[in-house]
Amino acid sequence: MHELSICNALVEQVERIAAENRAGRVARIELLIGPLSGIETDLLRRAYPLAIAGTVAADAELVIETADVVVRCSQCGSESSVAPNRLLCGECGDFRTRVVSGEEMILKRLELVGSDTKL
Ligand SMILES: [Zn+2]
16 A cells, blocks of 8 residues: 555654654644645545554644645746646646646644644
8 A cells, every 4th residue: 555655654754853853742744745646645544543553643633735736837937836637837828837846745844742843
């Protein structure tokens, strides 16, 4: 299951940050996921409890935000937010665009408990 390994990698990253900040536990994990990342958020949510069990994030709330898809047009140079299934330039309508945002999964924010640091 692809999403479980993504979740495990995420929890490893969270554990590392929590350790660096000497946090006792993690209260909340906020993710920004691009619609073109190929990550199924439903599956990710299902894998999440398995990944956090027994870790410093064991009772952390998971918040998933969907990122916009942004393309840059090779013809007119403008950047526009588009629908994930319609990667056309918002200015001139050309199809020769490059995705500049929407393919990523970003750990946007962590809420740590037992530490003053907020990320
Ligand atoms: Zn254009």
